[in-house]
Amino acid sequence: MSMESNPAEDRSTGPDDAFLHNCMYFTANRLSRAITRMADEAFATTGLTPAYGYLIRLVVGKPGITQKELSEKLYITPSTLTRFIDKLEGKRLVERKVQGKTVLVYPTGQGIELVPALRQASKKLKEAYVAVLGEDMAEKLTLDLETTSERLER
Template identity: 75%
Template sequence: MTNENLTNEADDNESFLHNCLYFTTNRLSRAITRMADEAFATTGLAPAYGYVIRLVVAKPGITQKELSEKLYITPSTLTRFIDKLEGKRLVERKVQGKTVLVYPTEKGRELEPTIRAASKKLLQTYQDILGVEAAVLLTQTQESTSDQLER
């Protein structure tokens, strides 16, 4: 085999990566996660925790079940998030029968504008790179694709 044939064979063996939804989605996820981590650095929270706070402030007394559904995470993952946020005194749980309700603390409410600003910074960052139309289209496409694949 010539060097050219070996190069073409290597290219063929790797080209599947660029046509693979699994690989390209993970690549995109890593890129947007880096951007989100940078945008949320001012909050002292990981982006996922910030979004929990935003939801809890918007709807005090939201159930853990509703939070996990809105965030598309398992109840056990959400429990860990809430544990951490309680430890930081940003939210508190109240049990009503078998239902666990989550409320923001004063400290959580005070942090919410900083979290909202971080969300806006993240949005602005990827819109600046992709363009507003492409960013909106990508988000909508991912949302509808996720819905289809989860069925």
């Protein structure tokens, strides 16, 4: 009797990579890398990463927003948000003001002036992925990803 393994029975150790294409973890990370590349390209002209750009837009949209609210809206940890704000304060795009135990974040004049370029970068990003996926698929995928994220976070 042969001791060789049958690749059809054990795909995880064989040369067949089909398991990767049926794995949400793998495909979500692949999608994340692809959309991150597109976003980085779209935001390159602003001198900021997409995450910093969206943070500034939130702060401009609600001056005096709390750090807690920002971390919840951006789905990032408070420590990550603190690093982001530190960086943006260094660039003089936002400023913190302490009110009791609460830290409020405000845009600076420079931050406000950057908003049209940030909106344009967001528009450019959407145009890029809509050009590849089509309007219907892009909208459906965005909605499906939002719904899926909400369910998995529970």
